[in-house]
Amino acid sequence: xxxxxxxxxxxxxxxxxxxxxxxxxxxxxxxxxxxxxxxxxxxxxxxxxxxxxxxxxxxxxxxxxxxxxxxxxxxxxxxxxxxxxxxxxxxxxxxxxxxxxxxxxxxxxxxxxxxxxxxxxxxxxxxxxxxxxxxxxxxxxxxxxxxxxxxxxxxxxxxxxxxxxxxxxxxxxxxxxxxxxxxxxxxxxxxxxxxxxxxxxxxxxxxxxxxxxxxxxxxxxxxxxxxxxxxxxxxxxxxxxxxxxxxxxxxxxxxxxxxxxxxxxxxxxxxxxxxxxxxxxxxxxxxxxxxxxxxxxxxxxxxxxxxxxxxxxxxxxxxxxxxxxxxxxxxxxxxxxxxxxxxxxxxxxxxxxxxxxxxxxxxxxxxxxxxxxxxxxxxxxxxxxxxxxxxxxxxxxxxxxxxxxxxxxxxxxxxxxxxxxxxxxxxxxxxxxxxxxxxxxxxxxxxxxxxxxxxxxxxxxxxxxxxxxxxxxxxxxxxxxxxxxxxxxxxxxxxxxxxxxxxxxxxxxx
Numbered sequence: 001x002x003x004x005x006x007x008x009x010x011x012x013x014x015x016x017x018x019x020x021x022x023x024x025x026x027x028x029x030x031x032x033x034x035x036x037x038x039x040x041x042x043x044x045x046x047x048x049x050x051x052x053x054x055x056x057x058x059x060x061x062x063x064x065x066x067x068x069x070x071x072x073x074x075x076x077x078x079x080x081x082x083x084x085x086x087x088x089x090x091x092x093x094x095x096x097x098x099x100x101x102x103x104x105x106x107x108x109x110x111x112x113x114x115x116x117x118x119x120x121x122x123x124x125x126x127x128x129x130x131x132x133x134x135x136x137x138x139x140x141x142x143x144x145x146x147x148x149x150x151x152x153x154x155x156x157x158x159x160x161x162x163x164x165x166x167x168x169x170x171x172x173x174x175x176x177x178x179x180x181x182x183x184x185x186x187x188x189x190x191x192x193x194x195x196x197x198x199x200x201x202x203x204x205x206x207x208x209x210x211x212x213x214x215x216x217x218x219x220x221x222x223x224x225x226x227x228x229x230x231x232x233x234x235x236x237x238x239x240x241x242x243x244x245x246x247x248x249x250x251x252x253x254x255x256x257x258x259x260x261x262x263x264x265x266x267x268x269x270x271x272x273x274x275x276x277x278x279x280x281x282x283x284x285x286x287x288x289x290x291x292x293x294x295x296x297x298x299x300x301x302x303x304x305x306x307x308x309x310x311x312x313x314x315x316x317x318x319x320x321x322x323x324x325x326x327x328x329x330x331x332x333x334x335x336x337x338x339x340x341x342x343x344x345x346x347x348x349x350x351x352x353x354x355x356x357x358x359x360x361x362x363x364x365x366x367x368x369x370x371x372x373x374x375x376x377x378x379x380x381x382x383x384x385x386x387x388x389x390x391x392x393x394x395x396x397x398x399x400x401x402x403x404x405x406x407x408x409x410x411x412x413x414x415x416x417x418x419x420x421x422x423x424x425x426x427x428x429x430x431x432x433x434x435x436x437x438x439x440x441x442x443x444x445x446x447x448x449x450x451x452x453x454x455x456x457x458x459x460x461x462x463x464x465x466x467x468x469x470x471x472x473x474x475x476x477x478x479x480x481x482x483x484x485x486x487x488x489x490x491x492x493x494x495x496x497x498x499x500x501x502x503x504x505x506x507x508x509x510x
Contacts, residue, residue, distance in 0.1 A: 007033065007035065007043075011033065012043055015029065015033050015040070015043060016043065016044065018032075019040075019044060020278075020280075022280075026040060063116070063117070063120065065099065065102075065104050065106075065107050067102055067104070067427075067430045067431065068095060068098050068099045068102060068104055068107055069117060069120070070430045071098040071102070071423075071426050071427060071430050072091065072094060072095045072098060072117065073117075073121055074271075074426045074430070075094060075098075075423070075426055076091065076121075077271060077274060078271050088114055091114065091117075092109035092110075092113075092114055093109070095107070095109040095113070095117075096109045097423070098423070098426075098427070101423065101427055102427060102430075102431075136288075136290070136291070139288045139291055140288075140291055140294050140295060140359075143287075143288055143291065143295060143359065144359040147359055147360065150264070150285055151264060151360075154262075154263070154264045156201070156202040156203045157201050157202070157203055157205055157206060158201065158261060158262065158263045158264060159201060159202040159263070159264050159266075159360070160199055160200065160201050160202070160206075160208070160263055160264065160265045160266065161199065161200065161202075161265070161266045161267070161296065161297045161298055161355070161358075162197060162198065162199030162208065162265060162266075162267055162298070163197070163198060163199075163267070163268065163292075163296060163298040163299065163303070164195050164196065164197050164198075164240045164270075164272075164417035164418065165195070165196050165198065165298075165303045165306075165307075165412075165415075165417065166193055166194075166195055166196075166412050166415025166416060166417050167193065167194050167195070167196055167307070167310070167335075167339070167412055167415070168192055168193050168411055168412045168415070169192065169193070169194050169330060169332070169335035169339070170192040170330045170335070171192065171314070171411055171412070172314065172318055172328055173314075173315065173318060173394050173398060173400065173403070173408055174398050174400070176403060176407060176408050176411045193238055193412070193415060194212050194213060194214045194215075194238055194332070194335065195212070195213040195238055195239055195240055195417045195418075196210050196211065196212055196213075196339060197210060197211040197213070197240065197245075197248060198210055198298060198302070198303065198306065198343065199252075199265075200297075200298075200302065200346075200351050201263075202297075202351075202352070202355045202360055203348060203351070203352055203355075204346075204347065204348030204349070204350070204351030204352055205348065207343060207344070207346070207351075208252070209230055209231060210230040210231070210339065210340065210343055211230065211231045211232075211233065211244075211248055212230055212231065212232050212233075212332075212335075212336060212339070213232075213233055213234065213235065213238050213239065213240060213244060214232065214233075214234045214238055214332055215234060215235075215236065215237070215238045216234060216332070217234045219331065219332045219333070220331075221331035221332055221333040221334070222332070222333060224456060225333065228333075228336060229336050229337055229339075229340035230336055230339065230340055231248075232332075232336070233247075239272075239416065239417060239418050240270075240272040240417050240418040241272050241418065242271075242272050242273075242274060244272070245272050245273055245276075246276065246277065249276065249277075249279065249282065250277070250279075252282060253279040253280060253281050253282045256281035256282060257280060257281045261281060262281050262282075262283070263281065263282055263283070264282075264283050264285060265282050265283065265284055265285070266285050266286075266287060266296075266297075267284065267285075267286060267287070268286070268287050268292045268296060269286045269287065269289055270417075270418050271418055272418035273286075294358070295358050295359060296358060297351070297354045297355040297357075297358045297360070298354070300354040300355075300357045300358055301350060301353070301354045301357070302346060302350060302351055302354045304409070305346050305347075305350050306339075306342050306343055306346050307342075307409050307410075307412075308409050309341070309342035309343075309345045309346065310338055310339055310342040311405070311408050311409050312342075312390065313338040313341060313342060314330070314338070315390045315391065315394055315408075316390065317330070317334075317338075318394065319390065319393055319394065319397075322397055388405065391404075391405040391408075459494065459497060462494055463494055466487065466490055466491060466494065469487070470487055473487075
């Protein structure tokens with residue numbers, strides 16, 4: 001049996017630097033240092049604790065009660081994110097409570113443990129003064145002054161911002177008054193909400209594929225579906241959490257590596273964005289705490305504009321069903337397609353102006369000085385002011401009083417996206433027990449229980465549908481090149497299915 005090799009702290013730092021250099025395979029590096037491949041993976045996963053200790057450390061002494069330590073750390077970070085003051089005695093008392101719940105009867109929340117906890121996690125206690133949750137103009141000014149240095153070396157199309165937003169995807173006009181102001185912390189409307197992660201670059205030329213987080217792992221509407229307009233994942237509360245965000249970030253890093261691009265990503269310091277692994281092609285910059293209402297580009301009008309477009313799709317669907325005397329039903333899959341269309345309809349001009357409003361003025365072309373476009377009125381190709389006209393039809397049909405289209409758009413503005421974890425949630429995550437924090441509904445709670453499954457369309461049905469669409473468009477409007485190209489792509493897709501007998505993906509035609 002081979003003798004187990006113990007690496008010194010300096011060896012571990014050197015090993016991580018060798019991997020980052022990218023000149024050797026990880027398997028070769030593991031052999032060079034005389035360790036198994038799984039040990040190397042563990043070291044890389046925990047790399048941050050070695051990087052932040054400084055090269056003078058010989059050995060990092062871990063906590064005796066690791067699960068208690070991690071529980072207290074998550075709880076403390078959550079408190080700091082919400083600007084709640086936490087003193088030493090409060091922290092020690094909370095540690096004792098976690099120890100009792102974890103059955104760690106030998107744990108003592110002593111001063112020694114407290115001091116070591118602060119060192120291990122780089123915790124500094126400061127006096128809280130003033131309105132801690134309000135936006136500090138001085139902080140915003142300082143950020144704007146150092147922003148040119150942060151973005152130095154990056155082109156505007158390589159500077160990104162990403163943020164989450166909650167969405168009542170099934171919310172219809174006649175239900176808005178019920179939902180408005182509901183923060184939905186796992187309440188009765190939780191089955192009708194999702195969280196969306198949106199991201200775009202500074203000039204709007206690259207809008208990242210959205211991520212939707214729902215409650216159901218396998219919605220019934222997904223049955224037989226192979227292609228989706230956006231990515232989807234699920235957990236018990238439809239919230240963003242650190243595991244979901246880390247996977248999204250890792251996948252994005254892999255995409256940028258394939259494109260040979262290095263990007264700069266600005267995100268807020270929400271609880272779900274903590275403990276991020278070092279990326280190879282993405283540099284992360286956190287916005288100052290409690291400043292996202294002024295400094296985060298997506299919060300300056302991009303998300304609002306997206307929701308305007310989404311609500312317009314809901315109104316159109318509602319009016320069509322009203323005319324046909326059918327009840328309006330919106331499944332997760334329907335919401336995906338409508339949200340994808342809404343995201344595509346957010347213009348480059350809106351995105352540029354929102355970044356400019358957030359302080360990225362130096363990086364945006366100064367040729368356009370216009371403010372962010374009016375989100376409540378979106379002009380269509382034929383000059384019709386779409387939103388007011390559609391909304392007038394809705395209010396007349398439902399005799400709604402005191403409810404404007406702006407109210408309808410803002411119904412989920414306060415919807416939680418990565419809410420506060422309870423002690424049980426924290427313990428579950430530390431204990432790797434997914435039954436509490438990450439449990440999901442296996443099958444479609446989002447769909448009506450009495451939904452009747454429609455038969456799958458045949459190839460002949462699809463061909464007839466394209467021909468009908470072509471005939472309709474060419475007689476109703478002068479088709480531009482993009483529409484003609486889209487119809488040709490769909491035609492080619494059906495030809496490929498016909499002659500190959502296999503299901504094609506949209507990427508096969510580009």
